[in-house]
Amino acid sequence: MVIHDDGEVDRCELTGLVDVATRTLAAVVLRPSTKAVDAALLLARAMTPEPMRPGWSDALRMSRSVLPYASLLPLDERLAQAAAKPVIVPETVVSDHGKAYISDKFRNACRHLGISFQPAHPNTPTDKPHVERTLGSVATMFAQYVAGYTGRSAEMRGKDPAAQAAWSVHELQELLQEWAVAIWQTRPHDGLRDPLMPGRPLSPNEKYAALVSAAGYVPVALSQEEYIQLMPREWRVIGPSGVRISNRTYDAHELSPYRRQPSGAGPDGKRWAVHYDPYDISCVWVRNHRGQGWITATWRHLRTSPVPMGELVFDRAHQVLTERERRRPHEEEIAQAAVKLLDRAADGPEGGVEGPAGQSKGRRRAVGRRDRKVAARTRATSTPTWPRPELPAANQAPQPEPDPDPDPEAAEENEEVAKVVPLGIFNAREEAKRWW
8 A cells, every 4th residue: 555645545556577587577667557558668667777766875786786787888888877687678578468468559569679479378377477476575575564565365464554554656666676676686596597506596686697698788778769659559530620539639730731631551541650648648649650750749738737647537537527517528628627636636535526416425525535546646657757758849938049140150060969879789709709
């Protein structure tokens, strides 16, 4: 159980990615409820170095560990500020039939990164025993020592675990990341043995150091465009007013040449690929099938509803208005209702929720608790977890224009060129030749 910013106590879910070869916890994430975008970002987390957090001991740095830091640093300069956790590039992902994993969104993310996806047989946990055992180890070695632990059954939990909750989702995420680096990656694992030393179990870091000398290291640099590709995708038509997704309208000046035009791609060749973030409805990204790159389209009511929100609270506002008005509400009405829901939930349960005449007080409290839960989950996921591109300048505060340069050629010569850092490949065979 975790505590959200407004004091609401709620459960959270852990989703992890385990490397079979080294038993490394390649990526772990805590969310109020796991979505397909969280599963897709697990792949990105595993393929990028784990950064050092403020307050962590220097002993957790990769340079202080058994990992081959000196050999890998010239290939990937990001490892200079990385924690002692290997970077894993998956070849095949095996998962159960959870809704977030078998969705087209997660499959598209795996296909984009060149990863094979293999779903396990239904109701067959033995198809993925490494994940099941790792989750059990996380429960016994980490979760049961955290305040608010509920246990896997009623007989294993305390009298009132909700009253004992003391951490927020973000704080618990930081504790879990530190535990994975400090404890899990350095703890000997009975399933990791070396043929030359079968009597000594190896830790995940030691096993990775042994395997990287044989398999090599391929650094993967994920740009903002790569993260956009991992977001959920929908195929939409670019109409006169823009793009419609989940009762919301998005538009941009760059979409004008493509309105009512076929894309030449997709299932029917008419619709355009649109990627969006379920935790941030302020903008979407339309793939430019006629050219290159992405077109950022902003929400039409972003200026009137600047409060950060996701699909959860927007859909809740749409449901409330539909039940109350008995009609299809307008987009502006939904946006205003969503903002009021967030403001009302922040005032606490005493404010209540306005209901129809004659509705019982207990019913109003039940609706209020649900609204507070939606608002709490929205605020818990409002912090960006990936480098989002900046919104177009038209939707930002105006900035003073710089003075025109009288000599454009001189300004171009004085312009500082960014340093390009190439990422090489650690070839184990070439490296072995240097030993002789």
